[in-house]
Amino acid sequence: MTTTDPAPPETHLPPPARPSVPPPPRWAVRAAQVAAWSTVPSGLWRVALVLGVPVGVMEREEFLAGFPDDSPLLALAYVLLLGAVAEAASYLTLGLVRPWGEVMPRWIPLLGGRPVRAGLAVLAASLGALTVTVLWWVLLFGGLLTADSPDPGVSAGEVLFVAAYAPLLLWGPLLAAVTWSYHRRFHLVRAARPGT
Template identity: 85%
Template sequence: MTTTDPVTPEARVPPPALPPVPPPPRWAVRAAHVAAWSTVPSGVWRVALVLGVPVGVMEHEEFLDSFPDNSLLLALGYVLLLGAVAEVASYLTLGLVRPWGEVVPRWIPLLGGRRVNTGLAVLAASLGAFAVTVLWWVLFFGGLLVAESPDPGISAGEVIFVAAYAPLLLWGPLLAAVTWSYHRRTHSVRAVPEPRR
């Protein structure tokens, strides 16, 4: 004869679930999309440069001179890799306004279905916002300030270049704003006290 320990009613009750995270504000969703798309124009500009499309500021041959044996294949690989890294990094901004920024999608091995560590996500996004803001603002304005321009006017190539790279100036500040919104939304859930038993 086997005996079983009586199960107390408290032992059968699962732990209380956290309340759902409130939806992101509309401005944060829009800002996340703009941040995610901010890297596309410069990526297109670089691919056009490698493929020989006249983009004004730099000539195709001048760009290829910076690669061993003027390799078009190396230049294209470099540009595509740089573009892919920038696109993936900017795309992660959308996680701050999407459900996959709160719970890891199930298709991801080992982590699927787990809650995202929001503190870690906020820290990573904050560091990323700081890094891309400093990087692009210093490179962009620093480059414009020290660039030699023999003509007093602005060439069409310079206009194309600025139009392609100027959206990168939005990436860091918008990422910072969306990170702040994400922190407020997820922190409000963690701040809710657990019900007493």
């Protein structure tokens, strides 16, 4: 009888583990949350304006005059679309501190489950931070500085308007800070990889 030694078990070494991305710092998570909520007050102010709620700075009819046939339906659609775009854009800030900012969610067609390209995310977020910072700082302060103000007093409507739009001034700088944190976290991963 011949016996053969059993073949030694094949040893498969797993590929080297990709270093995990460190969790975001607590300040970055809070900053991302504030940035995501910064667009809500102005959106609510615009909806109130279109619905005829007195907001003190502008009357509904004055706002509607900018639309064909003074259409409240068209104005409401415009305001809701503008609010939805701003909310969606500000919500993306959370991706810089959440797992879906590292790996695409599975439900996204063609991209689901793939790692996010950190460099592209940082570039897009940096451009977004620059854009919204310049946009809101120029629009808000430029509008306030060039507005005719025959009355030296401040009305309640003006206070409401500024309170609704002032949070937008935080969006760009907070997005920039969170983007820097995201970049730093991925930079640490690259530095930890062997052979880099």
